[in-house]
Amino acid sequence: MASTAEYKKPKKVNYKKQKQLNRSKAGNGLLFFLMFICGIFMALPLVMIVNNALKPLDEIFQYPPKVFVKNPTSENFTDLFVLMNDSWVPFSRYILNTIIITASGTVGHVIVASFAAYPLAKHNFPGKKIIFGLVVLSMMFSYTVTQIPNYMIITWLGLNNTYLALILPAWQYGMGLYLMKQFMEQIPDSLLESSRLDGASEFKTFWTMVMPNVKPAWLTLAIFQFQQMWGQTGNQFLRSEELKPLQYSLQQITQGGTARAGAAAAVSFIIAAIPIIFFLICQSNVIETMTTSGMKD
Amino acid sequence: MAKNTVANITENNTDANMEKAKMQGRLWFRIKKSKTSYLMLAPYLILFTFFTIAPVLVSMGFSFTYFNMLEAPTFVGWKNYIKLFLDDDIFMIALKNTLLFAVITGPASYLLCVLFAWIINEFKGKLRAFLTLIFYAPSICGQAYLVWNIILNPGKTGWLNGILIKWGFIDEPILWMQTEKYVLPVLVIVQLWLSLGTGFLSFIAGLQTVDKSLYEAAAMDGVKNRWQELWYVTLPSMKPQLMFGAVMQITQSFAVADISIQLAGNPSVNYAGATVTTHLLDYGTTRFEMGYASAIATVLFLLMVGTNKLVQKILGRVGE
Numbered sequence: 001m002a003s004t005a006e007y008k009k010p011k012k013v014n015y016k017k018q019k020q021l022n023r024s025k026a027g028n029g030l031l032f033f034l035m036f037i038c039g040i041f042m043a044l045p046l047v048m049i050v051n052n053a054l055k056p057l058d059e060i061f062q063y064p065p066k067v068f069v070k071n072p073t074s075e076n077f078t079d080l081f082v083l084m085n086d087s088w089v090p091f092s093r094y095i096l097n098t099i100i101i102t103a104s105g106t107v108g109h110v111i112v113a114s115f116a117a118y119p120l121a122k123h124n125f126p127g128k129k130i131i132f133g134l135v136v137l138s139m140m141f142s143y144t145v146t147q148i149p150n151y152m153i154i155t156w157l158g159l160n161n162t163y164l165a166l167i168l169p170a171w172q173y174g175m176g177l178y179l180m181k182q183f184m185e186q187i188p189d190s191l192l193e194s195s196r197l198d199g200a201s202e203f204k205t206f207w208t209m210v211m212p213n214v215k216p217a218w219l220t221l222a223i224f225q226f227q228q229m230w231g232q233t234g235n236q237f238l239r240s241e242e243l244k245p246l247q248y249s250l251q252q253i254t255q256g257g258t259a260r261a262g263a264a265a266a267v268s269f270i271i272a273a274i275p276i277i278f279f280l281i282c283q284s285n286v287i288e289t290m291t292t293s294g295m296k297d
Numbered sequence: 298m299a300k301n302t303v304a305n306i307t308e309n310n311t312d313a314n315m316e317k318a319k320m321q322g323r324l325w326f327r328i329k330k331s332k333t334s335y336l337m338l339a340p341y342l343i344l345f346t347f348f349t350i351a352p353v354l355v356s357m358g359f360s361f362t363y364f365n366m367l368e369a370p371t372f373v374g375w376k377n378y379i380k381l382f383l384d385d386d387i388f389m390i391a392l393k394n395t396l397l398f399a400v401i402t403g404p405a406s407y408l409l410c411v412l413f414a415w416i417i418n419e420f421k422g423k424l425r426a427f428l429t430l431i432f433y434a435p436s437i438c439g440q441a442y443l444v445w446n447i448i449l450n451p452g453k454t455g456w457l458n459g460i461l462i463k464w465g466f467i468d469e470p471i472l473w474m475q476t477e478k479y480v481l482p483v484l485v486i487v488q489l490w491l492s493l494g495t496g497f498l499s500f501i502a503g504l505q506t507v508d509k510s511l512y513e514a515a516a517m518d519g520v521k522n523r524w525q526e527l528w529y530v531t532l533p534s535m536k537p538q539l540m541f542g543a544v545m546q547i548t549q550s551f552a553v554a555d556i557s558i559q560l561a562g563n564p565s566v567n568y569a570g571a572t573v574t575t576h577l578l579d580y581g582t583t584r585f586e587m588g589y590a591s592a593i594a595t596v597l598f599l600l601m602v603g604t605n606k607l608v609q610k611i612l613g614r615v616g617e
Contacts, residue, residue: 023523031416043431045438064454065447116341125331126324138349139548140601142594144581149355153347172344179499182537186506202333216502272438284426286502
């Protein structure tokens with residue numbers, strides 16, 4: 001860690017002028033070109049999902065498949081809404097379930113993991129290395145074979161067929177703790193020390209000093225976790241129809257065979273669109289952190 | 298003489314014991330003093346014990362049993378491991394593929410993540426968020442593989458075949474995923490295309506935390522271009538993120554299975570696309586031999602742990 005002196009309040013920096021440092025025009029041009037070429041390839045799935053959702057049925061079944069839609073239509077979405085109205089339980093119930101599972105899974109994980117990451121990054125106590133090592137190593141064990149013991153434990157705890165069966169395991173994913181810990185490590189000790197000297201408890205230091213300083217980290221973690229929770233179908237643990245999440249019911253709709261190909265395309269669009277919106281909200285805030293406040297003042 | 302030595306040993310022993318007692322006292326003292334730390338860790342650790350440690354230990358236990366998921370597991374000792382290494386030819390192919398795959402895509406994906414995160418960091422404002430989305434798109438769109446099914450379509454209408462025929466490289470369309478020699482290279486390319494995921498986003502966030510005044514100082518110290526700036530300032534400032542990215546990369550490169558199953562099928566042609574994890578899935582979800590699958594998982598785990606040790610050592614040298 002760098003010394004205190006390096007982290008004095010930075011002087012007002014003229015960002016426009018600073019951007020010119022060590023940047024050549026030719027280099028900029030080269031990077032633009034590279035990003036453009038690669039960007040086309042990377043954007044393909046996005047472009048396809050959007051276009052498919054707008055294709056009328058005959059274009060969806062067209063062979064060879066075309067990427068771009070010729071006669072855009074919204075009938076896939078109207079088809080989907082008709083199917084939604086036919087569902088066993090009111091569709092709003094699925095949406096509510098998803099909101100409960102995704103929101104508590106994401107927020108809870110960010111809080112629990114950050115809480116645990118702070119002492120691992122900044123305190124010194126017996127067992128610290130072992131605990132952190134276990135968390136990192138645990139990510140390397142295949143999920144497939146732990147599913148059965150996991151199921152046994154969840155049943156044993158009486159969590160089967162409750163939201164908690166999906167939410168509680170999500171709070172302890174190793175990746176989140178690891179990510180938060182790595183970012184918190186970079187916070188200068190002097191900053192925390194000054195907070196402690198002011199008489200703040202560790203909990204207060206955590207909320208007022210640590211978390212605001214690692215905003216890019218927890219926003220990024222929220223993106224990962226949201227994606228993870230949004231994708232949960234709950235097939236393993238949720239038996240009651242009225243507990244099942246949106247993802248499950250949408251997948252049921254797409255499994256109705258070729259007649260539902262249009263609705264299925266609309267489903268793919270919705271399944272991708274929600275995490276993307278969340279992604280953009282978080283990601284633009286990651287950037288805001290940089291432009292509005294110096295990270296390390 | 299002998300007496301002396303004995304006396305010495307006992308003396309040393311009491312010394313050591315006292316030392317130990319002191320240490321324990323100090324340890325207990327330190328534990329008591331760290332109450333806040335443990336309190337903050339507690340919620341996580343309790344959940345972690347129930348939902349990760351216990352399942353992993355149980356799985357490792359299963360690896361010494363025959364367990365078909367219907368009857369209770371029966372203890373078979375090292376039999377699964379012996380069969381795995383001496384009797385299972387497909388596992389050897391899978392292991393070879395996985396190692397080859399990890400050695401190629403691991404470092405390459407990792408470098409791509411660093412490179413693109415850094416380039417995107419050169420852009421500002423809305424354009425930046427947009428570019429991040431575009432490059433993260435394959436990881437966020439559920440059915441990203443579909444694109445590759447169209448590109449690699451074995452008929453003349455497949456994009457790749459179409460282009461190659463048009464430009465005169467080939468006369469007949471190639472059955473990409475049904476031809477043994479193409480399977481692994483294609484999977485490597487698709488994996489690279491998919492590689493801008495977890496590590497990439499964490500680098501993007503990590504770049505935000507680099508102290509901007511360091512760049513000014515570096516420019517004064519004679520850093521001449523953006524490449525030098527990257528190596529001497531940016532990368533060393535984000536070492537924690539680089540470590541994180543490396544671990545994520547290892548877990549992804551060694552556990553690759555999805556793209557192989559989606560594009561080449563499971564089993565693939567002559568097991569050309571078999572990886573340790575597809576093999577594991579084959580036993581765990583198709584054949585219901587959980588004991589054997591757990592043994593595969595344990596071997597894979599040890600493989601990753603070893604690689605991780607090595608990689609962390611290499612990363613320690615960044616910026617030197």
